[in-house]
Amino acid sequence: MSALPDGLDVHGTYRMMRLLREFEDQMHVAIARGTVPGFTHLYAGEEASAVGICMHLRDTDVLCSTHRAHGHFLAKGGDIKALALEIFGKQGGCCGGKGGSMHVADWSRGMWGANAIIGASVPHAVGAGFAFQYRGEDGVAVSFGGDGASNQGAGFESMNLAKILNLPVLFVLEDNGYAETTAASWACAGNPVARAAGFGIPGVEVDGTDVVDVWTKFGAGVAHARAGKGPMFFHVRVPIFHGHYEGDPETYRAPGEVKALRENADCLGKFRARVLAAGRAEAGALEAIDAECAGAAAAAIAKAADAPFPPLESLKTHVLSRSQEV
Amino acid sequence: MSALPDGLDVHGTYRMMRLLREFEDQMHVAIARGTVPGFTHLYAGEEASAVGICMHLRDTDVLCSTHRAHGHFLAKGGDIKALALEIFGKQGGCCGGKGGSMHVADWSRGMWGANAIIGASVPHAVGAGFAFQYRGEDGVAVSFGGDGASNQGAGFESMNLAKILNLPVLFVLEDNGYAETTAASWACAGNPVARAAGFGIPGVEVDGTDVVDVWTKFGAGVAHARAGKGPMFFHVRVPIFHGHYEGDPETYRAPGEVKALRENADCLGKFRARVLAAGRAEAGALEAIDAECAGAAAAAIAKAADAPFPPLESLKTHVLSRSQEV
Amino acid sequence: MSIKTAREAIREALAAEMRRDPRVFIMGEDIAGGMGAPGEQDAWGGVFGVTKGLLGEFGRQRVVDTPISETGFLGLGIGAANAGLRPVVEIMFVDFFGVCFDQVLNNMSKFRYMYGGKAATPITVRTTYGAGYGAAAQHSQALYPIFAHIPGIKVALPSNAYDAKGLLTTAIRDEDPVLFFEHKSLYDLQGEVPDESYTLPFGEAAVLREGKDCCVVAFGHMVNIAAKAADQLAEQGIHITLIDPRTLVPLDTDTLLEAVENCGRLVVVDEASPVCSMASEIASLVATNCPQVLKAPVVKVNPPPVPVPFSPALEQAYLPQPEDVVKAVKKTLGR
Amino acid sequence: MSIKTAREAIREALAAEMRRDPRVFIMGEDIAGGMGAPGEQDAWGGVFGVTKGLLGEFGRQRVVDTPISETGFLGLGIGAANAGLRPVVEIMFVDFFGVCFDQVLNNMSKFRYMYGGKAATPITVRTTYGAGYGAAAQHSQALYPIFAHIPGIKVALPSNAYDAKGLLTTAIRDEDPVLFFEHKSLYDLQGEVPDESYTLPFGEAAVLREGKDCCVVAFGHMVNIAAKAADQLAEQGIHITLIDPRTLVPLDTDTLLEAVENCGRLVVVDEASPVCSMASEIASLVATNCPQVLKAPVVKVNPPPVPVPFSPALEQAYLPQPEDVVKAVKKTLGR
Ligand SMILES: Cc1ncc(C[n+]2csc(CCOP(=O)(O)OP(=O)(O)O)c2C)c(N)n1
Numbered sequence A, B: 001m002s003a004l005p006d007g008l009d010v011h012g013t014y015r016m017m018r019l020l021r022e023f024e025d026q027m028h029v030a031i032a033r034g035t036v037p038g039f040t041h042l043y044a045g046e047e048a049s050a051v052g053i054c055m056h057l058r059d060t061d062v063l064c065s066t067h068r069a070h071g072h073f074l075a076k077g078g079d080i081k082a083l084a085l086e087i088f089g090k091q092g093g094c095c096g097g098k099g100g101s102m103h104v105a106d107w108s109r110g111m112w113g114a115n116a117i118i119g120a121s122v123p124h125a126v127g128a129g130f131a132f133q134y135r136g137e138d139g140v141a142v143s144f145g146g147d148g149a150s151n152q153g154a155g156f157e158s159m160n161l162a163k164i165l166n167l168p169v170l171f172v173l174e175d176n177g178y179a180e181t182t183a184a185s186w187a188c189a190g191n192p193v194a195r196a197a198g199f200g201i202p203g204v205e206v207d208g209t210d211v212v213d214v215w216t217k218f219g220a221g222v223a224h225a226r227a228g229k230g231p232m233f234f235h236v237r238v239p240i241f242h243g244h245y246e247g248d249p250e251t252y253r254a255p256g257e258v259k260a261l262r263e264n265a266d267c268l269g270k271f272r273a274r275v276l277a278a279g280r281a282e283a284g285a286l287e288a289i290d291a292e293c294a295g296a297a298a299a300a301i302a303k304a305a306d307a308p309f310p311p312l313e314s315l316k317t318h319v320l321s322r323s324q325e326v
Numbered sequence C, D: 001m002s003i004k005t006a007r008e009a010i011r012e013a014l015a016a017e018m019r020r021d022p023r024v025f026i027m028g029e030d031i032a033g034g035m036g037a038p039g040e041q042d043a044w045g046g047v048f049g050v051t052k053g054l055l056g057e058f059g060r061q062r063v064v065d066t067p068i069s070e071t072g073f074l075g076l077g078i079g080a081a082n083a084g085l086r087p088v089v090e091i092m093f094v095d096f097f098g099v100c101f102d103q104v105l106n107n108m109s110k111f112r113y114m115y116g117g118k119a120a121t122p123i124t125v126r127t128t129y130g131a132g133y134g135a136a137a138q139h140s141q142a143l144y145p146i147f148a149h150i151p152g153i154k155v156a157l158p159s160n161a162y163d164a165k166g167l168l169t170t171a172i173r174d175e176d177p178v179l180f181f182e183h184k185s186l187y188d189l190q191g192e193v194p195d196e197s198y199t200l201p202f203g204e205a206a207v208l209r210e211g212k213d214c215c216v217v218a219f220g221h222m223v224n225i226a227a228k229a230a231d232q233l234a235e236q237g238i239h240i241t242l243i244d245p246r247t248l249v250p251l252d253t254d255t256l257l258e259a260v261e262n263c264g265r266l267v268v269v270d271e272a273s274p275v276c277s278m279a280s281e282i283a284s285l286v287a288t289n290c291p292q293v294l295k296a297p298v299v300k301v302n303p304p305p306v307p308v309p310f311s312p313a314l315e316q317a318y319l320p321q322p323e324d325v326v327k328a329v330k331k332t333l334g335r
């Protein structure tokens, strides 16, 4: 294990990972209570990926996400209360209650949204990268997709386009080993980094349980893209602590698998141990952060549970630009 | 240049290549006369690819093609008269006049048809391969696509499927350097064989001006697939002697480019010289084949030009299985 | 004969056809589940558990899980059908036809015709549709009008367990490509379903109620909404004829038009977005055949032309409810 | 003002908007042509030469050729629009939406709604449609009803050079995603087209003829077929009102219904396959609004529900001809 890089904001990184974890673990409980409509896909276990990446991003940089987006939303700076309200389908949600968990977004922060069609959002990141290049800006666009998404045609077309147009697009494959019940090891022929290499795109293997590894390698990628050197690809291996969606009995996983992952592959635990050992933080400070995040998540979720539904008029607004009676 | 392989049917190979060339060159003239409806895409220059490949195939093997399919049709054993009739939209055409040049097919010969949506036929070859495996047969399925088609999502999904299911599918990329006016060197990032390797599929570079190279390498591929060893990929570089479609002024090509290709990259001329030099054929015999093929093409095209159009009733047949008044 | 859910009825149809015809196989994402994974196989049996248990009987060769490559595996199914097999491919949600629409639009629907009758593509494609489950804009659409628009495919839309089994059996034995639409709410519906196999002919509507006051044509899940409305109306002395077309292509126009002629009034209940919908199509059939029989304008009951909202409050308002049908019928009666 | 082809009119609209607004760029396959090739650049200017010449003025940054990756580059355009640019993306033939349908169905049409009004996707997507050119089943479809069915996009369908320029200008300046349908036969049509820029409002039909005997509503290229029929009918003393809706979404139902009320007879001419078509939609509007004004059943003039055949003999029989419209109008008149 390499030394902790000087530039890493240890407390900020820890805080953000903890906030993501608390939100998901508390949502898990809220959902089990049965008050949350629809399908929710939790991100717990994968936090180092979103956080290690988003620490490098500006509000003007763009992030395109998937159905499993709560973590991306928070790490990109989205408001936790607006997130919770949206997941409950309530007024004041980040999409006015019209989107739900599978469409959370914060356009003012460059979080272009959860998109629940597998692979569909990848070309939008290429479009964001195109716009940066077109306007002569040094922004970057980050596309998140899962191991399952890596077999959808849209992603390959996007990699080719980003490469031939030399666009500042960073493709992140968050490989949690499963697409629903199906193992990545079975469904994905070859190797993700080799696939990217087939398009001449430099790719990197990243340990998604180690936020320092993510932060370091992605930092180099952002610099590469901002400097006009074109796209890069990141294969980030992450564990996943809940099921595919909330309610999933997870019988396709090995007995004890999740327990072992939580013990040995928990990005928060690993990072905590490391920063304490390196003397870069004090236990008390981290515990204070833990409490702070638990409180923030609890407050957001409680508020959302009690909030009113959106007004019925909103059923017919925002279909087209001028709010219209349809 | 390696020695001529013993197993190669020199006269058969030469005859088929010549037949393809004559048909296309004579169609070129017929089309210029203005009697052929719609869009036609000629294959002249690429013959070594279709012929070197199809010499290995049985009628029960499957071939899935593109908009540029005349050569594939003939090489797979389709009837030249039915081909010409179809291209003219006449009764007796291989699709009853309903398909035209972009849909020529001979299902009895395993020629599953020209398919004019770029990339669309690639998964059908995977389906044919699946059926062979399902039934325990040793058939192979061959998918043809161009350099342009290599950027369409369907092909990548197909490679992944063929690999993880270990299907007898041979992917052939006929790279003639252009997709319409657009250069492959610009549009295709990376490298085709590396792309296949990204899926763990073994790939081979093939000289498509040398039918011996095609025949030899594809022979090994067929054996590989028939033996249950899964898919292979072939990057066949070919010249193209006419424009993208008939009527194309071809201004995107370099001045003199086609002339140079006809002189230096003509699979027929190269093969002729080689078999004569090796003493595997006599000039007189080849000339007789030339005349025979010219006659066959001329007869087919003349007959097609004079043939009647299909009966109007056929407008409404073959939409669904029971011929129905719609 | 026994009481079964439509989930069971569909599973029975699949199992029976797989037993009867070795060419039949099923394919889709997580259709068994657990592929390559360390835990239980047949872990899900499809996201709605419809195909659960088939793996045990038929094995991985005939119960084929796939990667998330709809164009790839739908195209694979099409090729396998061309090669003489009888694939039953599942596209998990109808919304996902977006990523593989070409295989429907330009391929399976056109092969027989554009290849002059020499090709056949006997594939069945099962999919789920419909709102009401908080699945939002990209997982709740109805979309069947789009498929009805495309020549060369048949489209079935069962509203109950009995029809689901019979229509699916017909679909699998059919020589043509069939799109088979299963509403998410169908799976838990119960009904009398014979244990043995049976087919239901395509193009024959079911007349579920007979009444003189108004003809109501409803599609898929909306048949059940309309039936509730019929009960409410009957309590008020209003009696409707309720028709379930069961297949959109072919469409039983004779039965529909006859009922409209008898009643002189028509309401069409359709979960699809209203423009160029099946409701429009049925209304147009009357306009082009027998507008003079109408004693009142036709009333279409569709959702508004907006994407499906997530919030349950909005989704409830989005979806046609029995009350909307009641109101529509009364409107045709001037009440 | 001068006589121009619609090809020139469309090119003028593109050039003027690109001059006016630096955010506007055009993108598509071979839209200039020659990319990476050793010969002439701007070699084609699109397959129909519509965009020829724009490369010279605007350069490769704003006239962007693409690989054959419709999902990729339409998605790119959508992303660029989200980022504040004004892309005009060309999908060469409407049939090719098969391979990128998801970007229309689940993405550009739904972003504003599903993201609660916080996203805007001001993209214009140009495409060609229609039969008559021997392009067969996969390159000749009309398909606009499918797009009209999807909430959240606008759909324009010009029938002449003047409208093409005005509607395209409106489309590019519009804040919403617009699908812009150009019939292959449109390009060589000539008409008076002002040199300067102008917009035509969406949702306003053009009333091209006024006559009391029958109302004929026609779409896109079919407007020109119907106009020929109108001439033939006028010679026989039959005078029709001819309406070109110009945009399908929004649709000018007021003008349509008023004309039907005035004439009492309606013929709809639509190149799309008949089921769930615009012809069905217009007929249904009458059935749901004012069936009592009809003196005769509505007549739909569509092709038969079959794929487009290749052979010119069959294709001619497939396509609605002026004679079909004449016959339809006479049918409504009982002649
Ligand atoms: C086009 C499409 N096909 C299928 C689905 C259904 N689906 C939703 S999530 C999912 C699995 C995605 O796996 P992966 O990309 O690995 O992401 P993860 O859930 O593991 O984060 C599937 C199949 C979908 N939403 N879109």
Ligand SMILES: Cc1ncc(C[n+]2csc(CCOP(=O)(O)OP(=O)(O)O)c2C)c(N)n1
Binding pocket: B041, B067, B068, B116, B117, B118, B119, B145, B146, B147, B148, B149, B150, B176, B178, B179, B180, B244, D029, D068, D070, D092, D096, D099
């Ligand atoms: C999905 C789709 N996009 C675009 C086209 C239009 N088109 C027809 S042929 C062609 C070029 C194909 O290039 P390539 O694959 O290299 O084949 P070649 O013509 O060189 O044989 C294009 C763009 C199409 N038919 N289908």
Ligand SMILES: [Mg+2]
Binding pocket: A146, A147, A148, A174, A175, A176, A177, A178, A179, A180
């Ligand atoms: Mg995954």
Ligand SMILES: [Mg+2]
Binding pocket: B146, B147, B148, B174, B175, B176, B177, B178, B179, B180
């Ligand atoms: Mg090419």
